[in-house]
Amino acid sequence: MATVSVPRARWSGRRSTLASVRLAILTFLADPQWLIPSMIAPIIFGFVSYELFLGSPDLIVYVILGAGMMSMWGQTLYGSGWATGQDRNLGTLEPTISAPTPYVFVVLGRILWNVVSGLIGIALVFVVVVAAMGTVPSIDNPLAFAVLFLFTMFTLAAVGTVFAAAYVYTRYAGFIQNVGEFAFYIGTGCMFPIIILPFWTNPIALIFPPSWALDALRYASIPGYVGFGWGMGWDIVGGVATTAAYLLIAGLVFERVERHVLEVGNLQEY
Amino acid sequence: MSFAPAIEARGITRVFQSRKGFFHQDVTRTEALRGVDLTVDAGEIFGLLGPNGAGKTTLTKILTTLLLPTSGIARVLGLDVTKDTERLRARIGLVLGGERGLYNRISARENLRYFADLYGVPVAERDRRVTEVLEWVGLTEAADRRTEEYSRGMKQKLHIARGILHRPEVLFLDEPTIGLDPKSARETRKLIRSLLGQGVTIFLTTHYMFEAEELCHRIGVLSRGRLVAIDTVAGLRDLVGGDRTIEAEDYGFEDAELAAVRHLPGVSKVVHEEYGPVTRLTIRVREGDLGVDAVRACLINHGGLQVRERRTSLEDVYLDLVEEEAP
Numbered sequence: 001m002a003t004v005s006v007p008r009a010r011w012s013g014r015r016s017t018l019a020s021v022r023l024a025i026l027t028f029l030a031d032p033q034w035l036i037p038s039m040i041a042p043i044i045f046g047f048v049s050y051e052l053f054l055g056s057p058d059l060i061v062y063v064i065l066g067a068g069m070m071s072m073w074g075q076t077l078y079g080s081g082w083a084t085g086q087d088r089n090l091g092t093l094e095p096t097i098s099a100p101t102p103y104v105f106v107v108l109g110r111i112l113w114n115v116v117s118g119l120i121g122i123a124l125v126f127v128v129v130v131a132a133m134g135t136v137p138s139i140d141n142p143l144a145f146a147v148l149f150l151f152t153m154f155t156l157a158a159v160g161t162v163f164a165a166a167y168v169y170t171r172y173a174g175f176i177q178n179v180g181e182f183a184f185y186i187g188t189g190c191m192f193p194i195i196i197l198p199f200w201t202n203p204i205a206l207i208f209p210p211s212w213a214l215d216a217l218r219y220a221s222i223p224g225y226v227g228f229g230w231g232m233g234w235d236i237v238g239g240v241a242t243t244a245a246y247l248l249i250a251g252l253v254f255e256r257v258e259r260h261v262l263e264v265g266n267l268q269e270y
Numbered sequence: 271m272s273f274a275p276a277i278e279a280r281g282i283t284r285v286f287q288s289r290k291g292f293f294h295q296d297v298t299r300t301e302a303l304r305g306v307d308l309t310v311d312a313g314e315i316f317g318l319l320g321p322n323g324a325g326k327t328t329l330t331k332i333l334t335t336l337l338l339p340t341s342g343i344a345r346v347l348g349l350d351v352t353k354d355t356e357r358l359r360a361r362i363g364l365v366l367g368g369e370r371g372l373y374n375r376i377s378a379r380e381n382l383r384y385f386a387d388l389y390g391v392p393v394a395e396r397d398r399r400v401t402e403v404l405e406w407v408g409l410t411e412a413a414d415r416r417t418e419e420y421s422r423g424m425k426q427k428l429h430i431a432r433g434i435l436h437r438p439e440v441l442f443l444d445e446p447t448i449g450l451d452p453k454s455a456r457e458t459r460k461l462i463r464s465l466l467g468q469g470v471t472i473f474l475t476t477h478y479m480f481e482a483e484e485l486c487h488r489i490g491v492l493s494r495g496r497l498v499a500i501d502t503v504a505g506l507r508d509l510v511g512g513d514r515t516i517e518a519e520d521y522g523f524e525d526a527e528l529a530a531v532r533h534l535p536g537v538s539k540v541v542h543e544e545y546g547p548v549t550r551l552t553i554r555v556r557e558g559d560l561g562v563d564a565v566r567a568c569l570i571n572h573g574g575l576q577v578r579e580r581r582t583s584l585e586d587v588y589l590d591l592v593e594e595e596a597p
């Protein structure tokens with residue numbers, strides 16, 4: 001067979017992931033429209049929640065977490081799905097797939113960036129609410145809080161991966177995303193405390209791993225928190241189980257999706 | 271370099287099912303490729319020529335691993351396009367061209383750097399390589415401008431730069447000059463020709479005969495999913511044989527007149543095309559010494575008639591080939 005004397009290029013997953021993070025940051029900086037979901041929205045969420053729960057200082061952590069999670073969730077759904085949808089719109093999906101690196105590494109890079117920008121969002125909410133209240137809220141169990149916070153970000157990344165795969169699969173993925181967005185906001189009590197919502201809204205939220213993680217996070221930070229009602233332990237079990245399911249789905253979907261699009265030939269559609 | 275073919279396709283077919291309607295109930299089946307056999311040798315420029323919808327893009331995507339064939343086998347650099355996709359993608363380049371396909375909010379340099387990373391161009395070489403290809407396509411000055419500010423021709427050059435960034439052994443270009451102004455098109459063809467000096471095998475598609483003739487060693491003519499001819503430029507020219515072509519133009523001709531021209535001795539074919547108010551008859555003469563006067567005699571009632579003889583061109587051969595396939 002052919003022996004060619006060019007130094008053979010070799011792709012690496014780590015390098016492609018970092019390149020994808022870099023591209024995400026450059027795109028973010030180049031496009032001011034991103035400032036709205038990632039920076040301004042958390043501030044508004046913060047203010048609205050603060051007004052909503054005014055006068056109940058024990059709820060302050062609840063407010064920060066709720067508004068912060070809304071921002072992170074929006075960021076995950078929009079960031080992961082939207083970027084792949086954007087690859088379709090720009091016509092960059094085809095050139096990207098035609099590179100030797102599996103597309104999943106590109107997606108991974110974007111999700112990493114989304115997690116980071118989601119964190120910036122939650123930090124903003126924190127600053128806004130603390131400034132409005134004039135006190136720094138205390139956290140019941142800081143260690144559990146830290147661990148669960150990391151876990152929550154992980155659950156968000158799992159969801160982002162599934163949505164990104166859906167976008168590679170079809171340009172109609174936006175529909176699923178919009179439904180998912182509101183089910184989460186309402187079902188997890190990000191917008192209104194769960195207690196005041198009819199019970200049937202909970203099961204919808206429970207199909208999303210971050211709902212479980214968020215509930216656990218609230219147990220760790222708010223003394224006397226009730227939430228879904230089955231305690232932090234079961235929240236963690238549920239969170240781990242649903243995350244594992246999502247990762248499994250994402251893995252299967254990504255394995256099939258790259259093949260599927262080659263069968264159907266819809267990479268160029270937008 | 272080895273003597274194994276760079277590209278080898280056997281019995282490639284591709285069927286598209288597209289669905290319409292709210293419940294996806296209406297299924298249309300398009301046979302985009304109906305059994306294509308093809309061999310391209312290492313180091314050659316091969317041109318796939320065909321009208322819109324002939325299946326050029328479909329074949330290009332199959333050979334570049336972006337689409338699976340419905341049946342048939344294709345190997346590029348000895349690698350199966352449906353199985354060895356990852357290894358193959360690293361060794362081939364693809365230029366789909368067009369307005370789209372670039373990250374338009376960032377610079378050309380950043381676009382290339384991103385793809386260099388995805389292709390695993392050695393880190394130590396990456397930035398130099400990016401600068402080099404930008405220079406080569408003539409985008410050095412615009413390199414740090416956002417690509418959304420680029421003209422169509424500049425985008426095309428950037429597409430080509432991306433295609434060769436990782437030093438592919440085979441480069442595929444799908445209609446590289448479509449939609450370009452004549453100057454950009456000429457520059458693009460020049461770039462393609464200069465690649466050949468670097469030992470790259472080139473597979474390009476076009477619907478311009480002159481472009482294929484100017485650039486390619488061998489040409490395959492694709493019509494409705496079938497290769498209806500595959501030969502060198504000289505070989506295709508032989509298909510012209512001793513044919514001569516006479517053209518007659520005026521404002522419309524009667525059926526009886528057309529019939530008379532058709533029945534002239536030696537006439538093998540008469541094509542009539544409308545150009546606005548003007549009708550042009552293209553008369554192919556296979557044998558004998560039929561001249562312009564004999565044609566004029568059949569069309570005696572036309573005051574403004576223009577008749578001239580011209581050389582039969584490759585374009586005529588191409589149109590014949592493509593037309594014969596039509597149902």
Ligand SMILES: Nc1ncnc2c1ncn2[C@@H]1O[C@H](COP(=O)(O)OP(=O)(O)O)[C@@H](O)[C@H]1O
Binds near residue numbers: 326
């Ligand atoms: N993704 C697709 N879905 C359905 N039909 C398609 C698709 N891509 C191409 N076709 C059809 O296949 C045929 C060949 O298309 P194409 O390969 O794009 O031709 P060319 O590039 O020569 O213009 C056309 O009839 C086209 O409509």
Ligand SMILES: [Mg+2]
Binds near residue numbers: 326328445
């Ligand atoms: Mg085409």
